[in-house]
Amino acid sequence: xxxxxxxGAGFVGSHLCERFLAEGHEVVCVDNLLTGLERNIAHLRNRxxxxxxxxxxxxxxxxxxxxxxxxxxxxxxxPADYLAHPIPTLKVGALGTHNALGLAKAKxxxxxxxxxxxxxxxxxxxxxxxxxxxxVNPIGPRGCYDEAKRFAxxxxxxxxxxxxxxTRIVRIFNTYGPRMRLNDGRxxxxxxxxxxxxxxxxxxxxxxxxxxxxxxxxxVDGIYRLLLSDEHLxxxxxxxxxxxxxxxxxxxxxxxxxxRSTIDYRPLPQDDPKRRRPDITRARELLGWExxxxxxxxxxxxxxxxxxxx
Ligand code: UDP
Numbered sequence: 001x002x003x004x005x006x007x008g009a010g011f012v013g014s015h016l017c018e019r020f021l022a023e024g025h026e027v028v029c030v031d032n033l034l035t036g037l038e039r040n041i042a043h044l045r046n047r048x049x050x051x052x053x054x055x056x057x058x059x060x061x062x063x064x065x066x067x068x069x070x071x072x073x074x075x076x077x078x079p080a081d082y083l084a085h086p087i088p089t090l091k092v093g094a095l096g097t098h099n100a101l102g103l104a105k106a107k108x109x110x111x112x113x114x115x116x117x118x119x120x121x122x123x124x125x126x127x128x129x130x131x132x133x134x135x136v137n138p139i140g141p142r143g144c145y146d147e148a149k150r151f152a153x154x155x156x157x158x159x160x161x162x163x164x165x166x167t168r169i170v171r172i173f174n175t176y177g178p179r180m181r182l183n184d185g186r187x188x189x190x191x192x193x194x195x196x197x198x199x200x201x202x203x204x205x206x207x208x209x210x211x212x213x214x215x216x217x218x219x220v221d222g223i224y225r226l227l228l229s230d231e232h233l234x235x236x237x238x239x240x241x242x243x244x245x246x247x248x249x250x251x252x253x254x255x256x257x258x259x260r261s262t263i264d265y266r267p268l269p270q271d272d273p274k275r276r277r278p279d280i281t282r283a284r285e286l287l288g289w290e291x292x293x294x295x296x297x298x299x300x301x302x303x304x305x306x307x308x309x310x
Contacts, residue, residue: 001025002067004109006057006100007074009036011179012114012172012216016071017041019220021049028063032056034088035076040179057096058088067107069227072100072152073114079142079269080185086144093148094155101159101167112168112227113156115234117276118146119171127242127277130171130234140271153234160232168226173238173278176298177216178305187245188213191252192306198260201253205268207246212277214239215298218291225287238278239291251295255303 003020007013008029013036017027026049029041033054044050055061057074075092076082082089097113104111120128121136136146153169160167176188183189194201214237222237243251246263253261283289 001069002028002065003069003071004028004030004063004067004103005071005073006030006096007036007072007114009033009038009041009052010073010077011040011177011181012175012219013073014040014179015177015216015220016073016223017044017050019224021047023224025049027051028053028067030055030057030061031074034085035081035181035184037181057099058091060099061103063103063107067103067109069110069112070100070104070107071112071114071223071227072097075114075148076145077116078184078186082145083141089144090148093145093152097152097155101155101165105159105163105165110166110168110227111156111159112170112223113152115153115169115171116145116149117171117173117236117238117278118142119150119153121146122271122273123275126275127240127279128236129279130236130282137271141269142271167232168229169234170223170226171234171236172219173214173236173276174211175214175216175219175238177302180302182306182309187211187248188302189306191249192303193310195252195256195259195261196306196310200262200264201249202266203246203249203263204266204272206265207249208244209268209272210242210244210275210277211248212239212242213248213295213298214291215293215301218293222283222287222289225289229287231286235282235286236278236280237283237289238280240278240280241295242275242277243295251299255299
């Protein structure tokens with residue numbers, strides 16, 4: 001098996017590269033390093049079964065030789081990153097998905113799209129099931145990401161229905177673990193960086209908004225199972241254990257005994273989803289998947305990583 005992973009130098013992408021290599025695949029990692037890091041794949045660079053192509057997938061890409069699977073994970077994915085790069089975000093969700101689908105079609109390869117819980121917007125249905133159409137503000141600050149991913153799902157289904165490409169769509173909920181960027185603006189790296197520096201934790205709003213955090217190894221396992229399945233309709237992959245942002249801040253403070261860190265309340269950003277929790281019934285039934293790593297364990301492992309890079 002030879003697998004192309006766009007965004008392979010990113011947080012999730014680099015863990016996917018490792019997993020696919022461990023499963024015996026040859027991996028071609030494609031990344032333009034806009035938000036990905038060379039450091040994430042440095043330990044793979046000398047392997048004969050791994051290659052790296054520095055390329056922006058929003059431009060067409062030719063790969064020599066056979067390809068069995070294309071995993072499209074390239075995109076800025078944290079709110080701070082897509083706010084800083086709104087046009088590349090729209091382009092990679094639209095043109096990048098088109099190019100990645102074209103590659104899969106030309107090679108007769110399976111295609112897997114990294115979609116997101118953001119396609120549900122600020123949801124009015126809780127928990128979120130795959131048959132919920134969402135509540136998205138197209139012109140708000142998150143619109144560039146949400147609408148790009150909604151387009152990406154639409155063109156993926158069109159390639160499946162019109163061209164017969166064997167496609168998969170994973171809707172990824174909040175994920176965390178080693179190789180997140182300390183400064184990507186997401187809540188977990190922000191809080192961990194702050195607690196390790198003894199600074200106050202910046203809780204937005206009153207911290208009563210919720211998220212459900214999945215450890216990256218669990219996510220990668222769900223993605224691997226989905227690729228091997230025959231399921232073409234979207235599947236949520238995430239951890240269904242929901243927590244408020246304020247509770248998360250307190251848990252992270254408790255991980256560092258004796259820290260001087262307190263809590264500093266800041267304004268809530270526009271269109272920040274109030275509640276988010278995946279319904280993972282489809283993943284359980286179709287893939288036999290559910291998360292295995294609980295938050296206490298995952299947070300400890302992730303804090304060790306941030307300690308090593310801070
Ligand atoms: N958040 C926070 N403090 C921070 C960063 C984020 O309270 O320093 C909140 C943010 O308002 C949101 C939640 O944490 O409600 C998760 O934000 P993140 O950027 O990680 O991702 P999102 O789930 O919103 O895409």
